[in-house]
Amino acid sequence: MFEQYISIFQQEFINNFIKEDRWRYLTNGLLVTLKLTFFAVLLGLVIGFTIAIIRNVHDNTGKLGFLNFLCNLYLTVIRGTPVVVQLMIIYFVIFGSVRIDKALTAILAFGINSGAYQAEIFRAGIQSIPRGQMEAGRSLGFSYFQTMTKIIMPQALKNVIPTLLNEVITLLKETSVAGYIALEDLTKGGDIIRSRTYSAFMPLIAVALIYLIMVLILERIVKLIERRLSKNDKR
Amino acid sequence: MTNANESPLISVRNLEKHFGDMKVLKGITVDINKGDVVCVIGPSGSGKSTFLRCLNRLDEPTGGEIIFDGVNILDPATDIDLHRQKMGMVFQQFNLFPHMSIMKNLTIAPMTLQKKSKEEAEGYAYELLERVGLKNRALDYPLQLSGGQQQRIAIVRALCMKPEVMLFDEPTSALDPEMVGEVLEVMKELADEHMTMVVVTHEMGFAREVASRVMFLDGGDFLEENEPKEFFANPQNDRLKEFLGKVL
Ligand SMILES: Nc1ncnc2c1ncn2[C@@H]1O[C@H](COP(=O)(O)OP(=O)(O)OP(=O)(O)O)[C@@H](O)[C@H]1O
Numbered sequence A: 001m002f003e004q005y006i007s008i009f010q011q012e013f014i015n016n017f018i019k020e021d022r023w024r025y026l027t028n029g030l031l032v033t034l035k036l037t038f039f040a041v042l043l044g045l046v047i048g049f050t051i052a053i054i055r056n057v058h059d060n061t062g063k064l065g066f067l068n069f070l071c072n073l074y075l076t077v078i079r080g081t082p083v084v085v086q087l088m089i090i091y092f093v094i095f096g097s098v099r100i101d102k103a104l105t106a107i108l109a110f111g112i113n114s115g116a117y118q119a120e121i122f123r124a125g126i127q128s129i130p131r132g133q134m135e136a137g138r139s140l141g142f143s144y145f146q147t148m149t150k151i152i153m154p155q156a157l158k159n160v161i162p163t164l165l166n167e168v169i170t171l172l173k174e175t176s177v178a179g180y181i182a183l184e185d186l187t188k189g190g191d192i193i194r195s196r197t198y199s200a201f202m203p204l205i206a207v208a209l210i211y212l213i214m215v216l217i218l219e220r221i222v223k224l225i226e227r228r229l230s231k232n233d234k235r
Numbered sequence B: 001m002t003n004a005n006e007s008p009l010i011s012v013r014n015l016e017k018h019f020g021d022m023k024v025l026k027g028i029t030v031d032i033n034k035g036d037v038v039c040v041i042g043p044s045g046s047g048k049s050t051f052l053r054c055l056n057r058l059d060e061p062t063g064g065e066i067i068f069d070g071v072n073i074l075d076p077a078t079d080i081d082l083h084r085q086k087m088g089m090v091f092q093q094f095n096l097f098p099h100m101s102i103m104k105n106l107t108i109a110p111m112t113l114q115k116k117s118k119e120e121a122e123g124y125a126y127e128l129l130e131r132v133g134l135k136n137r138a139l140d141y142p143l144q145l146s147g148g149q150q151q152r153i154a155i156v157r158a159l160c161m162k163p164e165v166m167l168f169d170e171p172t173s174a175l176d177p178e179m180v181g182e183v184l185e186v187m188k189e190l191a192d193e194h195m196t197m198v199v200v201t202h203e204m205g206f207a208r209e210v211a212s213r214v215m216f217l218d219g220g221d222f223l224e225e226n227e228p229k230e231f232f233a234n235p236q237n238d239r240l241k242e243f244l245g246k247v248l
């Protein structure tokens, strides 16, 4: 009885992963997922950081009113709509008539999406620094910009590293909707195997396991960094 | 100490500051001369901090003029950052930079803004640290120090820019009582060296002993000013009498 299960398992395994090198759907997909996540996080970092600075300048000086308005519009729209809808709009509507690399589209979509969330993270980080730090910097003769880069940002960035890494974890999972524009990421890879072998269990569980392992590793890194930061925090 | 031939270091003309509808400073006119140690006293909320913070435009005045070193620093065309380098400020909450060592706190402004070499900036910082008795803490971080030590460092940080005037906003109010003395002592030494100082304080003893002039701020303007002996022994204004009655 038991041996029968083992042999079914073996057959399933071979059928789903070994035959026709189907495991490649998973490894290739994983690479796509990692690439998407990595570049989208970077793009989001640039967007988020810029927006946080614009909004902070506006909050403090009242300048940049129009840019600030655009930022708020962007934040409202991006955070108020599902990422998969944003992805499809960018692919089918905005780039609908142009042939553009799917992966690039996805990086744009996820980066633009993540930027909105990272903007809020940076903003919270900047706001967590007491007013007195800006005042002390300015009173010494530093410009707003110098005070921001030398005094506020180093403290704010340190405070937001763990939250930013959590955003990476979120994004890693969110890229799983890339299949909607027929991009073969990890999830899509598992799904392709399922459609070839007509067995859902193995490929989908394998996909889930791979995500889980990556998330666990990232969480472990967050923990390590948090501990490291609090140890170095000579406060 | 006041030299009649010399124009004032800071000349405040009709200084006004409104927060919305609230008029906090209602047209203050006052001169601060080189070497003056001006103590500003007054009830809570009377605008002492606002006055002080208008002097280096941490609060933006809504009217009037402030002539510092012969330049109207309220003129939008003046580079306020440049003038702030010559006006040291010490805050109630110290506001040291917690992510930098003490030495970095002291040298970052001179090195960045005055293009001092590292050796020169550190040399001067060590000199001043020695004088406030904290030379051995140069490599520590601010939050490893006591409040009194942090405030002494904050004073040194401002002094490292070799300012022409030092502005103090209740520098001892956030300190445990046993640490007040060590900070006042440093300020007293500064006064003895004829540093020009504007000090907002509740320390009447300090004002009496160290100030060259004491000024009473209430209702949006200075209601009385005098040299300290007369000021405390023989107050004229009723509001001042009432105030001194409460705090002395
Ligand atoms: N940024 C601000 N916005 C609105 N009102 C303000 C602001 N800063 C100060 N005020 C108000 O201006 C008045 C003067 O404040 P200020 O801090 O100058 O008083 P102070 O004399 O320093 O008082 P304290 O002795 O409590 O420090 C207060 O009524 C205060 O509420």
Ligand SMILES: [Mg+2]
Residues within 6 Å of the ligand: B048, B049, B050, B169, B170
């Ligand atoms: Mg005050």
